[in-house]
Amino acid sequence: MHTSDCIFCQIAQRKIPSEIAYEDDEVIAFKDNQPLAPVHLLVIPKRHLRSLNDVTSEQEPLIAHLFGVIRRLAGEFGVAESGYRVVTNTGTDGGQVVGHLHFHLLGGQALNATIG
Numbered sequence: 001m002h003t004s005d006c007i008f009c010q011i012a013q014r015k016i017p018s019e020i021a022y023e024d025d026e027v028i029a030f031k032d033n034q035p036l037a038p039v040h041l042l043v044i045p046k047r048h049l050r051s052l053n054d055v056t057s058e059q060e061p062l063i064a065h066l067f068g069v070i071r072r073l074a075g076e077f078g079v080a081e082s083g084y085r086v087v088t089n090t091g092t093d094g095g096q097v098v099g100h101l102h103f104h105l106l107g108g109q110a111l112n113a114t115i116g
């Protein structure tokens with residue numbers, strides 16, 4: 001997929017507006033526009049990777065960095081102590097809708113404990 005066809009690439013390039021919570025050279029975080037919880041952020045690598053399946057060993061430091069960003073955002077959005085959930089849906093059975101790797105950060109309420 002060309003990045004001009006990808007909604008999250010366009011958000012990362014600020015061609016589509018979003019409420020950006022964090023940005024650096026590698027990673028951008030923004031509010032989900034259909035939030036499922038009081039805190040619902042999407043944290044993504046800026047480069048287009050379709051899913052976790054596309055991450056190479058060389059890119060694993062990027063994923064570690066991304067999780068550091070998630071941890072700090074949980075603190076900034078006030079859910080570190082109360083608790084939160086990080087989710088990455090992968091592929092059809094995983095319920096992935098947007099084909100650009102993203103991690104949901106959900107919190108601010110007791111979350112439903114069911115899987116699937």
Ligand code: 5GP
Nearest residue numbers: 007018030031032033034089095096097098
């Ligand atoms: P998925 O099911 O692929 O893991 O989740 C995709 C998420 O992206 C959904 O929670 C959906 O609400 C969010 N989303 C889809 N399009 C947009 C958009 O244009 N802007 C923002 N901020 N979020 C989006």
Ligand code: ZN
Nearest residue numbers: 006009048100
């Ligand atoms: Zn993309």
